[in-house]
Amino acid sequence: MTTPGCGQVSLATLTDYATGELPGTDAAAIEEHLFSCADCAARVAEFDGLVRAIPPAVGSAEVGGFVTDAVLNRLARDGVRMRSFTLSPGAIVPCAVWDDDELMALRLRADFGSASEVTMRQRVEGSEVIRATGHLAGASPAELIYALPAAWVRQLPAAEVEVLLSAHNSGEERPVGSYTLVHGGSLHR
Amino acid sequence: MPETNATLDAVGDEVLARRIAEGPPGTTDAEEAELYRRFAPRVRLYGRRHLRDDGAADDLAQEVLLRTIERLRAREVRRPEEIGSFILGTSRMMVQGERRITRRREALAARFIDTTVDTAPASTATLDARLVAGCLRSLAERDRLVVLLTYYADREAPRIAEDLGVSSGAVRVIRHRAMARLRDCVLGGNRT
Numbered sequence: 001m002t003t004p005g006c007g008q009v010s011l012a013t014l015t016d017y018a019t020g021e022l023p024g025t026d027a028a029a030i031e032e033h034l035f036s037c038a039d040c041a042a043r044v045a046e047f048d049g050l051v052r053a054i055p056p057a058v059g060s061a062e063v064g065g066f067v068t069d070a071v072l073n074r075l076a077r078d079g080v081r082m083r084s085f086t087l088s089p090g091a092i093v094p095c096a097v098w099d100d101d102e103l104m105a106l107r108l109r110a111d112f113g114s115a116s117e118v119t120m121r122q123r124v125e126g127s128e129v130i131r132a133t134g135h136l137a138g139a140s141p142a143e144l145i146y147a148l149p150a151a152w153v154r155q156l157p158a159a160e161v162e163v164l165l166s167a168h169n170s171g172e173e174r175p176v177g178s179y180t181l182v183h184g185g186s187l188h189r
Numbered sequence: 190m191p192e193t194n195a196t197l198d199a200v201g202d203e204v205l206a207r208r209i210a211e212g213p214p215g216t217t218d219a220e221e222a223e224l225y226r227r228f229a230p231r232v233r234l235y236g237r238r239h240l241r242d243d244g245a246a247d248d249l250a251q252e253v254l255l256r257t258i259e260r261l262r263a264r265e266v267r268r269p270e271e272i273g274s275f276i277l278g279t280s281r282m283m284v285q286g287e288r289r290i291t292r293r294r295e296a297l298a299a300r301f302i303d304t305t306v307d308t309a310p311a312s313t314a315t316l317d318a319r320l321v322a323g324c325l326r327s328l329a330e331r332d333r334l335v336v337l338l339t340y341y342a343d344r345e346a347p348r349i350a351e352d353l354g355v356s357s358g359a360v361r362v363i364r365h366r367a368m369a370r371l372r373d374c375v376l377g378g379n380r381t
Contacts, residue, residue, distance in 0.1 A: 011372060012365040018237050019339060019346055021361060027238065034231050035273035038202065041227055048230035049316055050372055054340040055243070057321035063337075066330045068352055070342040116354070134330035137352050 006039035014047045061102035064147045066134035072105060072145065083150070086143075087163070089177035095161070096184040101150040108165055109143040110177035112136055115167030118176075120146055123162040124183075133168075158185040197223045206269035209261040225254050228273075232280050239284045241343070249287070253279045316375060324374035332367035335360060 009030060016022045017030050034040050057063065058071075059078045075082060081100055085093060086107040097104060112118065115136060122130040136144060144165075165177040197205070197219060205227075208220045229250040236246030257276055260266050266275055325333055331353070338344040338352065350357045 011369055014234070015364055015368050016361065018234055019364070020238055020241070021346055021357075031235060031277055032274075034234070035228075035277040036271075038227075041231060044234050045230040046372070046376065048233055050321075050368070050375060051237070051340055052233075052243070053316035053318065053321045053375070054325070054336065056318040057325055058337060058341045060318050060322050062319065062322040063325045063333070065326070065333050067334065067337065068342075070344055070348075070352070071334075071337050074342045132330055134334070135353060135355075137334075137354065 006037055006043075008033055008037070009040045009043060011043070011047065014044065018047075018051070062149050062151070064103075064149050064152070065132065066137075067105075067145050067147045068137055069145070072147070075103065081150075085181070087177075087179040087181075089179065092180040092182065094184060095181040096187045097150045097153045098187045099154075104148045104150055104153050106146045106148070106163065106179075107143050108146065108163065108177060108179060110165055110167075112141055112167050112176060113169065115169040115176075117168040118144060119166050119168065119173065120144075121162075121164045121166075123164070124156055125159050129156075136167075153183075154186040156183055156185075159183055202227065202272050203270040206261055206266065206272040209258060210264050210266065210269060214262070221258050224258065224272075228254060228257075228276050232276065235277070235280045236284065240287060241345075243343075245287065249280065249283060253283055256283075321371075321375055324371055327374060328367055328370060332363055332370065335363045336367045336371065339364060 013022070013030065017027055022030065034044055055078075059075070059080060061075070061080050072082065080102050082103045082105055083097060083101045084105040084107065085095060086109065087093060088109045108120070117133060117135050119131065119133045121128055130148075132146070134144070161181040161183050163177075163179040163181065164175065165179075166173045167176045200208075200223075202224075205220050205224055209217045209224065212220070232250040232253045233246045236249035237243060240246055240249065253276060256279055257266075257272075260275075261269070266272065268275070325336065328336065334353070335349060338349045339346075344352070346357050346360055350360045353360065355363075
């Protein structure tokens, strides 16, 4: 694929056009241009290929990260097999993934106060294996959801997985929750 | 000797349209495939904006281009030099028709059934899903979430802003940045 010379329609414009965030008159002008400009046609093909590749990539359950219920609902509709754990601070929960699980969803509950950002760390046998910083969703969230590819969880040793959450507020970081998953390894049906 | 796709690549839209219109039946398969390759992404983009459904946008691209080729073969396209405008016009007409059908379907559904059916089929992607998954993982958490909510969960912009507790303008900026990074990661050296 190549990016041609015509600079009239940028990736940002195509993104705004596709999501309906351009005013009607601007959108109509873009349409007229796109259907007559061979250079921009290549740009559209590139954008189209990228957008169409996202659902199968996410549906492969290899992405993970902070998600919301809207994403989990679509994964469920796509038939992705998920194992979900809802954890309150201090919880110690036995956990295992079955060999046909594709995704593990951790629902981590905590009092986030007025924090807008949170960092999650996971430690296995004292070593940090994941550190992710994300923004809290919604006005007053009581939980956040972190998704992990089950294939990644399966390769962990049978050991305690420590999950630590800390919230950021005005440049300060404070712990808001500690959770323990007693990982029993991969189970076979 | 039939032309290869490589040589057709250099042929303008007008010439392509004229060849389909003037060629004997069964001899213009390569030209028809090339017309589809060129315009399907644009019709899908148009459909994505106006129908808000990837599956419906896929169907629209197929139907519009099928109809265009039929009209060309029947010599009913009066100005082949404006084939792009013809395809855009056909797209507009079919989207209007689709909206009428949808309204009628919804009215019938409201009368006879009490559930909605999710009919969006999976898109057929040509990019490697593992590569794209790896690139999605490499995005910052919030950037990735905006991409997922937009292009996977089909969330409208105001809902994403509400979900993330930021303004619609901020969502737009995050989406621009995330898509640029995703494109650079996925297409990498293939871009010029």
